[in-house]
Amino acid sequence: MMKKRILSGMRPTGPLHLGHLVGALDNWVRLQEEYQCFFMAADWHALMSEYEDPRRISSYVYENVADWLASGVDPEKSVIFVQSQVAEHVELLLAFAVLTPLGLLERCPTYKEQMRELADRHVATYAFLGYPVLQAADIALYKAHAVPVGEDQLPHLELTRQIVRKFNNLYGEIFPEPKPLLTQMSRFLGLDGRKMSKSYGNFIALCDEPSDIRKKVQGMFTDPQRVRKTDPGHPEQCNVRRYYDVFSPADVADLAKACKEAQVGCTECKKMLGEKLVALLGPHQERRRQYLQQKKTLCDILESGRQRAQETARKTMDEVRSSIGLVHR
Numbered sequence: 446m447m448k449k450r451i452l453s454g455m456r457p458t459g460p461l462h463l464g465h466l467v468g469a470l471d472n473w474v475r476l477q478e479e480y481q482c483f484f485m486a487a488d489w490h491a492l493m494s495e496y497e498d499p500r501r502i503s504s505y506v507y508e509n510v511a512d513w514l515a516s517g518v519d520p521e522k523s524v525i526f527v528q529s530q531v532a533e534h535v536e537l538l539l540a541f542a543v544l545t546p547l548g549l550l551e552r553c554p555t556y557k558e559q560m561r562e563l564a565d566r567h568v569a570t571y572a573f574l575g576y577p578v579l580q581a582a583d584i585a586l587y588k589a590h591a592v593p594v595g596e597d598q599l600p601h602l603e604l605t606r607q608i609v610r611k612f613n614n615l616y617g618e619i620f621p622e623p624k625p626l627l628t629q630m631s632r633f634l635g636l637d638g639r640k641m642s643k644s645y646g647n648f649i650a651l652c653d654e655p656s657d658i659r660k661k662v663q664g665m666f667t668d669p670q671r672v673r674k675t676d677p678g679h680p681e682q683c684n685v686r687r688y689y690d691v692f693s694p695a696d697v698a699d700l701a702k703a704c705k706e707a708q709v710g711c712t713e714c715k716k717m718l719g720e721k722l723v724a725l726l727g728p729h730q731e732r733r734r735q736y737l738q739q740k741k742t743l744c745d746i747l748e749s750g751r752q753r754a755q756e757t758a759r760k761t762m763d764e765v766r767s768s769i770g771l772v773h774r
């Protein structure tokens with residue numbers, strides 16, 4: 446039996462952090478066994494917000510892909526590629542753009558939210574409004590059956606389904622309607638208790654030096670009611686404890702007890718967490734470093750990914766042209 450297909454992507458706009466590792470990447474790694482996976486660095490999508498200063502996009506492509514590989518995304522099993530290297534994405538974007546009602550895009554909740562969040566980036570552009578149309582093209586180009594995404598991306602998946610349905614109704618059933626595979630949203634927040642976000646800078650990046658990891662963990666917000674070390678703590682309300690849940694589950698029970706009984710202070714508690722994270726990220730960082738040092742290997746992986754992606758993409762575009770009835774070559 447042919448494996449079902451998955452496509453997912455990340456925008457190379459910055460370093461990946463612990464949330465990506467525990468939310469998305471470990472999920473990608475698992476899905477590789479069951480599905481034929483396409484994993485894409487969405488650099489055109491990155492350009493939509495970074496076009497005024499696009500210099501770092503390509504280095505983030507390499508860095509992010511090195512993190513994927515270091516996490517266990519396997520180029521033998523999965524197709525790892527860069528969106529802008531497969532021109533068919535942009536072709537299918539236009540085929541979808543002709544049938545996407547403006548209202549659908551203007552009403553998309555992520556659009557309004559992003560316009561607010563990226564107020565300093567001048568994203569009141571033609572392309573930015575069409576962000577979900579390119580995402581629909583990314584997915585449909587590989588006839589993906591499913592898309593692993595976080596909850597924040599659900600409106601885009603719904604738009605993809607609507608666009609694909611309309612295409613199928615007008616020109617013939619060629620695309621499956623992709624289903625979201627909801628990624629367990631991160632069970633932990635940013636270091637300051639707010640949502641992890643690039644603009645808040647409140648996260649531990651996968652490439653952070655051990656000294657930075659220790660410093661960042663030491664600066665984490667804890668139980669606000671615990672002023673002195675002799676005050677009993679409320680681990681159930683503490684963000685540090687949530688990190689323990691994820692990164693050191695075997696220690697949570699003992700730790701929570703000691704916290705409630707004021708046997709352990711926050712400084713010590715965070716010190717231990719910092720060491721855990723340093724130890725956990727060490728091997729990841731070593732693998733990541735190796736990929737970034739052997740640029741040739743990384744480029745070969747992306748080149749082979751491009752070829753495999755493009756093979757599928759070309760077939761789909763041929764079908765698209767003939768279903769619409771564009772002139773044959």
Ligand code: TRP
Pocket residue numbers: 452453454455456487490579580583584592593594598
């Ligand atoms: N919009 C996604 C994000 O910001 C990235 C993305 C681009 C994507 N194309 C995709 C995700 C296709 C899933 C499928 O995270």
Ligand code: SF4
Pocket residue numbers: 667668671678679680683684685686704705709710711712714715
């Ligand atoms: Fe949070 Fe640990 Fe301090 Fe308890 S001891 S309040 S779990 S940081």
